[in-house]
Amino acid sequence: MKRFFAIVSVVCAGALMASCGLDKPDEADGRSVLVLQAVDTSGVFSEDWTSVANAKVDIASATEAFKGTFTTDETGKIVIEGLPMGEYYIQASMRYEEHDVLLTGQAKKKLKSEAEVKDTLFMSFVPVSPIVINELYYAGCNGSSFYYYDQFVELYNSTGDTLYLDGYVICRSQQSDGIFDIEGEPFALAYYMYQFPGTRGVTRECPIGPHEFLVIACDAVNHHNYGALCVNLLGADWESFNPTQNDYDNLLVPNLLPVSTVGKDFTLSLGHTGIFLATGEEFTFAEYTTSSGVSPFIQVPLRTIVDAVETAENPSPTFRRYLTLRIDAGLGGIGMTKYSGQSIERKVPGFDSNNSSFDFDIGAPTPGYSH
Amino acid sequence: MERRSTVKSSSLIAAVSALLLAAWVQPATCDEIRTSTMGNCSIALEDRDNQINPYDYGRNPAYLGADFDRSWIRFLFSIDEQKGDLKRPFDPHLLNNTFVEFEGRKRLSDRQAASGSFRYDRLWQREQWRSLELDQYNDPFYLTDLTTGDITYWGPVMSADYSLRLSSKAAIGAGFDYEISTGLKDYYTRPQIEHNYARGNIGLLLQPRSEWFFGLLVRPMRIQNRTTFDGTNENKDLTIRRYYGEGIYDIRSFSSYSLTEVMKGVEIGVQNIVTTDRVKVGTIFSYGYAQNSVQGKTSPPEEIGYWQDKTLDFNFIARYTLENTPLVLGVSGRSMNRDGWAERPRYEDVVLFDNPMQLRSLGAGASYTIQPTGLTIAADYVLNSYDIEASDYGANDFRAQEFVQNVGRLGVEYAAYNVYSIRGGVEVTDYVADRWLKLPVNTDRYRFTAGGSYAWGLWQVDAQIVYGRDTQNDTDERRRDLGGIVWFTHLE
Secondary structure, eight states: HHHHHHHHHHHHHHHHHTTTTTOSEEEETTTTEEEEEEEOOSSSSSSSOOOOOTTTEEESSSSSSSSEEEEOOTTOOOOOEEEEEEEEEEEEEEEETTEEEEEEEEEEEEEEESSSEEEEEEEHHHOSEEEEEEEEEOOOOOSSSOTTTTEEEEEESSSSOOOOOETOOEEEEOOOTTOGGGGGGGGEEESSEOOOOOOOOOOOSSEEOTTOOEEEEEEEBBOOOOTTTTOOOOOOSSEOOOOTOOOOOOSSSSSSEEESSSSSSSSOOOEEEEEEEESSOOOEEEEETTTTEEEEEEEGGGEEEEEEEEEEOOOOOTTTSOTTTOOOSSSSTTOOTTTOOOOEEESSSTTOOOOOOHHHEEEEEOOOOOO | OOOOOOOOOOOOHHHHHHHHTTTTTOOOOOHHHHHHHHTTTOSSSTTOOOSSTTTTOOGGGGEEEEEEEOOEEEEEEEEEEEEEEEEOTSSSEEEEEEEEEEEEEEOOSSSSEEEEEEEEEOOOOOOOOEOOOOOOOSHHHHHEEEEEEOOOOOOEEEEEEEEEEETTEEEEEEEEEEEEEEESSTTTTTTTTEEEEEEEEEEEEEETOOOOOOOOEHHHHHHHHEEEEEOOOOOOEEEEEEEETTEEEEEEEESSSSEEEEEEEHHHHHHHHOOOSSEEEEEEEEEEEEEEEEEOOOOOOOOEEEEEEEEEEEEEEEEEEOSSSEEEEEEEEEEEEEEEEEGGGGTTTEEEEEEEEEEEEEEEEEEEEETTEHHHHEEEEEEEEEEEEEEGGTEEEEEEHHHHHEEEEEEEEETTTTTTEEEEEEEEEOOOOTTTSSSOOOEEEEEEEEEEEEEEEEEEEEEEEEEEEETTOOOSOOOEEEEEEEEEEEOO
């Protein structure tokens, strides 16, 4: 009898071990349904809000490599079925060629446990900037490990007039622990700020012609000599130069000078960076805590920001944005590798829906021209 | 343990040879290489290591002492190469497996016995398309890059069993299997893949009656596979894709990264073996459970995949030896239900992948030894009915196959004077089963084997050559398997 109980005990213990584990969920992934209603709030065609038929709806996963394009029906509605659980950026766009009007609307939705999620995409004009950051090359190249001095920023004048950038500032943002919610602040934080010479509205030293590109090089050097994928920036229009540091200066290329007091040059982070162009009419110095201690930052009011782009190589679910969604609703450059010699460039010069997830393509750098 | 003599011959040459050697030759031992060479005939063909007893049928270590003839030590060398495009997408185009092994069995006392083996293995996966895991098909979560390269794994494989007889009616045993290997891909992204497998094997054996054995088995198991990227010579960032099923993937780019899979599980089995002079029956009922957690190296660690697998498995085999006739008849059967499913821990309310599988199997076999020529002929037929589903909800891809698999085996052996034997066999599998349903449907497999053994003094050498071929009617793609193994056994 003892033996019998011993056997039964062993079997029970084994069964107990085996019963560990999770219960299988009843519901299946990939069954989420997203119901979207596109509504025109611009007031161009009607004083009331109206549904937008045949609007193009782009949807992109915030963390996974998924993109899809759909079209709303006659009632402005679209039902997207079979989506896996996740977080998605959504953008609706509608171009009326005859009126030369582009309406866009954006949203970010998390599909977690509900079978069906509904939302409205409020579409309106994009407050088009006359000048946009058209191309951003920050990945670095294969010249050597850690070679990223061929970075550049390309601006584009999407108007028919010559514009002047005198006094404008180009800024790189950075994470600060001192701001709990960037969405609640009326400013963007600049860590590096470099300024065009002159005074906005007064001098005219920094022109950018109609539908022309303007390239700001980190170092205006023929970097191609140092690696096959590196960029020749001898033709750059401007160069960021920090006279307080041991920074290279091409005397044939005019300089943007630093306003900020940190860093050796206007370099961009290869993994995650935020960059914006502002009029430079107003900004305030402030100190914030970062992972490396207290650092000087510059608060730039959102109303002075002309264009902004945030990029990230590997956004994770716990990813923290540098820039508010109000100036860039998405992330560009997802999946672009460090030292790959690739840049992100707007799909069409000047095309700016304020969502870098949809506005940019990844490709070979083209400083001063487009693909 | 029951030994069957395999040495019968009337040929002149064999007779002369035998006469010269008979004075000091020992009986040949064959072990499982014999059944393997004879087309894998195993239902009715009884062998030193293919008997219906708790060790040979279920590897209950408690029976090791009873399953003992004499101590021996063995050295063996094996090389096998599979090549061809009739494969699953992430299988290597060419797979080369080479190993050397020492193994042995020793009686420690009249109540104790032990066996052990040590092997050093080289697994060479050539022209491996994108896969960055030792086994890409162990769960729905996998890693890829965008290149094709060779991955070479090196490492030892060890196993041991020990038995202790407690009384005339009870014995216990314990054992383990352990293997560790490190694989390196020779091309960007150059990961290092570390594989670590450990399994315990605990057995209890009772013999309530002289003809009845009741065994209990508990086998805890742990597998850890870690893929580590430490940078490359190409000055490129490491870009990999992490798949959650086939439809959902993310692209990750790092200067260094590692991903670890840890599978833990346990298998519990109950054996019943009944043996009489003519009839032997064995059954095993087992329950297996395993869970696999996939974690990425972040701070804090990010659990990105969970896979769980439960198995209920019932096996039986029976053999009947006719009176006054060297004919053995056998039947076998199996009923297995597996239920595997996966989820992304981030979305734990929903199933990502569902993989139920059912197998019902019936087999019959016969083995006949022609006296006194020493010619043994064995044949098996097994009918397997599979019902497999692979529902990838994330990809909206629902695969299902319900099919019948026919397996036919034929083996022939000619043995002479306990000195040498020549063997050959063929095994035909109509419709190779793949749990993930990624192998082209209705792939057939043909396996031809030839070999022999030679014994002198306390030594015996066994050799086997295998040629296999997978074919499929709808495609010109083929896959062939060519291998050989040589055993040198020394009896003590």
